[in-house]
Amino acid sequence: MSEDKQEKKGGSSAAAATQHAEETLIAVRKEKATKIRGRGENPFANDVTSGEPLVDLASARAQFDGAKNAAGRYDAEKVAPEPLRIAGRVLFLRQMGGVSFVRLRDRTGELQLYCDEAVLGEAYARLHEEIDLGDIIEASGTAMATQKGELSVKATSFRLLTKAYRPLPTKTSFKDVEARYRMRYVDLVANREVATVFRARTFLISALRRFFDGKGFLEVETPTMHTIIGGAAARPFKTHHNTLDMGLFMRIAPELYLKRLVVGGFERVYEVARCYRNEGLSTRHNPEFTMLEYYQAYATYETLMDQTEAMLRAVDEALAAALPEEHAGWAKARTWSFERFVRVPMAKAIENALARSGLPPEVATKVADDDAPIKAWAKAAKEKKREIDWANFRSGMKKCDSDGERVFCAYEYLAEPFLTADYRTDDGSKSLPVFIIDYPFEVSPLARKKDGNEALVDRFELFVDGRELCNAFSELNDPEDQDARFRAQVEKKAKGAEETMDYDADYVRALEYGMPPTAGFGMGVDRLTMLLTGAASIRDVILFPLLRPEASGS
Secondary structure, three states, rough: OOOOHHHOOOOOOOHHHHHHHHHHHHHHHHHHHHHHHHHOOOOOOOOOOOOOOOOOHHHHHHOOOEEOOOOOOEOOOOOOOOOEEEEEEEEEEEEOOOOEEEEEEOOEEEEEEEEEHHHHHHHHHHHHHHHHOEEEEEEEEEEEOOOOOOEEEEEEEEEEOOOOOOOOOOOOOOOOHHHHHHHHHHHHHOOHHHHHHHHHHHHHHHHHHHHHHHOOOOOOOOOOOOOOOOOOOOOOEEEEEOOEEEEEEOOOOOOOHHHHHOOOOOEEEEEEEEEOOOOOOOEOOOOEEEEEEEEEEEEOOOHHHHHHHHHHHHHHHHHHOOOHHHHHHHHHHEEEEOOOEEEEEEHHHHHHHHHHHHHOOOOOHHOOOOOOOHHHHHHHHOOOOOOHHHHHHHHHHOOOOOOHHHHHHHHHHHHHHHHHHOEOOOOOOOEEEEEEEEEEEEHOOOOEOOOOEEEEEEEEEEHHHHHEEEEEEOOOOHHHHHHHHHHHHHHHHHHOOOOOOOOOOHHOOOOHHOOOOOEEEEEEEHHHHHHHOOOOHHHHOOOOOOOOOOOOOO
């Protein structure tokens, strides 16, 4: 038998043994549930609202903050024997003679249950005969501190609320990434730091809402099913409405509907919008994701740059206030800083990058020529420790149809990959956020052209730690210009381009009623969560990311 077959057989045998062991444990736990039913109790009880109110574990702890000593331990003499009724999942159960210690966890934290056989009597035996790790129980008792200074509840009674048939994995055993994403409900229990990231995401979204609500913005909801493709350049998901017999697209962005509202007089609007793009998967891309988009009348993209800096700092400060200990750890590990933000025109970013790469200016325009000295350029850049993707750079440049597209292509390959290296704090220890501004109009079909230079538009993208975070621009409100831009998109689609917008006649009509000077902004909420919590993948900040169907037999 070959080594590969032996290894495969060995792996299958180990998996089968693991499955058999789990099935045995499940059977034992089901027998315990049957026993509990046999004496007239429900192992899946629901009468938790009767009796004294349940106290969450964090509130129980908070009652005795004044009983802590300098070392953070609880003084037994200062912990008054207040009555408490608590509930939570059993994480740990240890017996020492006639006393057992049970660690409980609820949504707010953890607390120890102190179970004394002398107090519980016959019920004490059931603690070890019927209660398993993962079960959810309730207990009544009084507050106390152990000899080691651990705040506890001395149980006078307890009962099972929910029997967990499947045993919880240990923190060290549940590390398979796909299994964690697929069974997030287990991941949240087994890996506590995962739950912290998702709490952070919730606090972050709340902070964004407070920021915009405080500036007079109105939160709205716009359609997630569209009749045409619009608002961004991306491939959509398709769906169908049976009654109307009408094909629809899941939205790729809420932009055009939000701007219709600006026309209607809602001059400051925002949406925390679920969006869908039928594109590839990566550490930064998931087919469904969350965006913050907002539109502000009588503002420019420069207004929005100032506001973006204030918004990001405000959200980070709110996160620090909500999760101080966790935020301190994330902040310490950051390779970037909000100390200051840099604003760089795209053409200047290319110029700077060429200089730092030891390359002549003609690289940005001549790379697609058949006689371009790419090997010499590559050698010069390598000496400056700049690894440029020359093959894809050249291929991309050959597909460009305009000067503006060529400028954007040059930026993508020569400048963008090196933003973290080129823009640093004064001491050089961390990278700075970079606003890349003034994009070619050919790659910005919804942005307003610059006064005095119609080859460019008033647009910025913000990059933090090398990741694109925000996209914003002064909005195009000239209906004739917008009509021409839509038609150019249609022409590109006719030539085979996939990531283009359709012609939106109703939106052009809306502009003909008059949209005030407006600036608009879009940001990936998932990416912001990744940035502030140090998550490496977008799947780490989406509770249930899209995965392939689970293999049969799993």
